[in-house]
Amino acid sequence: MTLGFDREWQLGELLDTSSHEKIGPALSELLGGDFAITDDAGKTFWGQPSPDARREALILELEPIGYLLSRSAPASALMAARNLMLVLLRAQIRFKMASTLHLESVAEDFESLKREHARLSESETRYKTLSTELDARVKKQVGELEERQQMLYEAEKLASVGQLAAGMAHEINNPLGFVRSNLSTFEKYVGKFAEMKNAQGAAAASWQALDLDFILEDSIDLLHDSAKGMERIARIVADLKAFSNVDRASEEYADLNNCLHEAVSMVQTQLPAGINFRFDLLPLPSIVCLPGHINQLFFNVIRNAILAIKDAGRPGEVKISSEADDEGILVRIHDTGVGMTKEQLEHAFEPFYTTRPVGGGVGLGLATARNVIQAHSGRISLDSQPDVGTTVTMYFPTPS
Amino acid sequence: MPESDARHLTFKLVYYGPAQSGKTTNLLRLHDLLAPELKGEVMTMETKDDRTLFFDLLPLGFRAPSGLLIKFRLFTVPGQVAHDGTRKAVLSRADGVVFVADADRAQETNNGESFQSLAANCARVGLDFDHLPLVVQFNKCDLPNAVPEAEIRDRWSAAPWPLVFAVALTGQGIELTFEHLLRTVYRNFGQKLELQAKHGLSEDAFVAGALRKAA
Numbered sequence: 001m002t003l004g005f006d007r008e009w010q011l012g013e014l015l016d017t018s019s020h021e022k023i024g025p026a027l028s029e030l031l032g033g034d035f036a037i038t039d040d041a042g043k044t045f046w047g048q049p050s051p052d053a054r055r056e057a058l059i060l061e062l063e064p065i066g067y068l069l070s071r072s073a074p075a076s077a078l079m080a081a082r083n084l085m086l087v088l089l090r091a092q093i094r095f096k097m098a099s100t101l102h103l104e105s106v107a108e109d110f111e112s113l114k115r116e117h118a119r120l121s122e123s124e125t126r127y128k129t130l131s132t133e134l135d136a137r138v139k140k141q142v143g144e145l146e147e148r149q150q151m152l153y154e155a156e157k158l159a160s161v162g163q164l165a166a167g168m169a170h171e172i173n174n175p176l177g178f179v180r181s182n183l184s185t186f187e188k189y190v191g192k193f194a195e196m197k198n199a200q201g202a203a204a205a206s207w208q209a210l211d212l213d214f215i216l217e218d219s220i221d222l223l224h225d226s227a228k229g230m231e232r233i234a235r236i237v238a239d240l241k242a243f244s245n246v247d248r249a250s251e252e253y254a255d256l257n258n259c260l261h262e263a264v265s266m267v268q269t270q271l272p273a274g275i276n277f278r279f280d281l282l283p284l285p286s287i288v289c290l291p292g293h294i295n296q297l298f299f300n301v302i303r304n305a306i307l308a309i310k311d312a313g314r315p316g317e318v319k320i321s322s323e324a325d326d327e328g329i330l331v332r333i334h335d336t337g338v339g340m341t342k343e344q345l346e347h348a349f350e351p352f353y354t355t356r357p358v359g360g361g362v363g364l365g366l367a368t369a370r371n372v373i374q375a376h377s378g379r380i381s382l383d384s385q386p387d388v389g390t391t392v393t394m395y396f397p398t399p400s
Numbered sequence: 401m402p403e404s405d406a407r408h409l410t411f412k413l414v415y416y417g418p419a420q421s422g423k424t425t426n427l428l429r430l431h432d433l434l435a436p437e438l439k440g441e442v443m444t445m446e447t448k449d450d451r452t453l454f455f456d457l458l459p460l461g462f463r464a465p466s467g468l469l470i471k472f473r474l475f476t477v478p479g480q481v482a483h484d485g486t487r488k489a490v491l492s493r494a495d496g497v498v499f500v501a502d503a504d505r506a507q508e509t510n511n512g513e514s515f516q517s518l519a520a521n522c523a524r525v526g527l528d529f530d531h532l533p534l535v536v537q538f539n540k541c542d543l544p545n546a547v548p549e550a551e552i553r554d555r556w557s558a559a560p561w562p563l564v565f566a567v568a569l570t571g572q573g574i575e576l577t578f579e580h581l582l583r584t585v586y587r588n589f590g591q592k593l594e595l596q597a598k599h600g601l602s603e604d605a606f607v608a609g610a611l612r613k614a615a
């Protein structure tokens with residue numbers, strides 16, 4: 001038997017003992033003393049039922065749930081008592097069923113609420129994760145935008161530095177030209193003076209007195225030194241021009257080995273003592289690229305290598321190697337400098353991340369390097385150990 | 401599964417459906433029309449403006465040849481949407497269901513929603529909706545804007561349940577609905593309860609016992 005509202009209620013459930021103790025004496029009084037109440041199973045709730053008593057069934061639905069018994073009361077009186085009792089029991093069963101049903105439905109509603117709550121909290125967590133994901137995505141995109149912005153700024157800076165360099169090269173080339181030609185003319189003129197060496201008399205005496213032999217010789221040396229200086233200026237200007245590449249800002253075929261050489265020649269002029277270059281460059285196929293940007297890329301990486309060795313405070317070597325296979329070109333720039341910690345490695349490609357003191361560098365080197373490589377569909381990776389050195393590996397795919 | 405002991409077998413049958421579709425009227429008419437061996441009064445629990453707040457209950461019964469007392473307790477649920485908790489509680493432990501739909505065309509959505517809630521509530525109170533004895537009654541076919549029988553039959557043609565068209569106000573189709581339910585219930589539980597084998601009760605005798613007409 002379940003304990004639902006729809007169970008078949010027993011007399012004992014409908015009227016408790018105290019109710020029987022009120023009803024029993026009242027009906028006894030009305031029925032003349034001899035009166036008893038039993039349930040359908042024969043259990044007595046009030047009085048003492050005798051076997052030969054008259055009895056009336058208490059039927060709420062189909063079957064009796066109990067009986068009223070009396071020996072002395074007339075049949076009509078007992079029936080009247082039964083009817084009275086039924087009115088009481090009906091009121092009671094309605095109340096019992098309604099309250100039990102109410103409890104059941106409240107429990108049901110509570111279950112529904114719990115289900116609804118579970119559903120809501122599930123969707124809440126879903127939205128929470130979604131919103132954190134969204135947050136992360138937005139942050140990432142903002143970061144990417146900032147990086148792009150930085151790239152653009154870098155590119156513009158590169159272009160304006162290039163323009164400046166090209167303008168300077170042009171301006172320097174003119175005076176350089178006439179200074180060089182003047183110097184060689186001047187050397188011829190000095191040759192003319194030398195003919196006076198063989199003169200006689202007072203001239204010869206003055207020659208001796210003024211020590212013109214030495215002056216002549218030294219003049220020639222000075223002129224040669226000046227010419228060499230001019231050569232060097234001319235080469236620097238040429239390098240600057242080649243490096244800045246304003247005259248070849250668009251894509252073209254280039255040999256990356258040449259780019260490496262150009263980048264090295266840029267740093268070599270300010271190379272601190274105790275740092276050597278070693279080259280291991282194998283023949284490479286030419287690839288379509290932006291040579292100006294590639295130069296900047298190699299320049300950044302090589303300059304980092306030099307700074308790393310300088311930071312280590314001991315002599316070192318920058319080894320530059322290149323090789324090609326069917327898929328692409330591999331360029332490695334290795335230094336024996338300070339190296340990087342794990343933490344530094346993790347942040348190495350972030351714009352503005354720098355280990356150098358303020359003013360030492362903006363920290364755009366590797367970020368720019370990666371941007372350039374990615375623009376060429378390539379990859380760049382870092383391999384480093386503190387106090388041992390760093391290897392930057394760059395890969396450029398060649399079209400198959 | 402019906403409640404049973406050695407001498408009794410009780411089927412709980414529930415009239416389910418949207419508000420005002422005529423569930424209570426079904427019970428009142430059955431009470432008037434039927435005269436089985438045992439018949440109780442319709443117990444109407446608390447109504448407000450004629451609308452059921454808890455349930456109605458009509459008990460009917462008869463004795464099988466074996467002496468087994470077979471009892472039917474017919475309940476109605478409150479149709480109003482707000483009383484879903486009560487509806488579920490009344491529906492629990494049901495052995496058979498009559499779905500009383502309102503043939504009024506304006507009530508089509510309510511019928512649909514109520515039928516959905518029947519399926520959902522069955523699952524929640526642990527009844528297997530797919531194997532529940534179920535009869536679908538379209539009541540109020542007397543209304544001028546009732547959906548025509550042919551249209552309803554067409555729409556329900558794929559459904560496995562018996563369809564009855566009724567006018568509960570006049571009693572039309574009320575007994576037929578109950579008969580369909582009795583037969584489905586007998587087919588569903590008869591074997592397990594050994595109604596024929598142990599109690600000598602055939603399907604027709606089962607139906608006749610419950611449906612005996614009032615004079």
Ligand SMILES: Nc1nc2c(ncn2[C@@H]2O[C@H](COP(=O)(O)OP(=O)(O)OP(=O)(O)O)[C@@H](O)[C@H]2O)c(=O)[nH]1
Pocket residue numbers: 417418419420421422423424425426450451452453476477478479480539540541542543566567568569570
């Ligand atoms: N025209 C018409 N009216 C009917 C019919 N059957 C019932 N009604 C009326 O519809 C109204 C609602 O009937 P009820 O039997 O109380 O409906 P219910 O399904 O019990 O309603 P709830 O208890 O609110 O769920 C009453 O006014 C009935 O007289 C019918 O066949 N035709």
Ligand SMILES: [Mg+2]
Pocket residue numbers: 423424425450451452476477478479
């Ligand atoms: Mg009702």
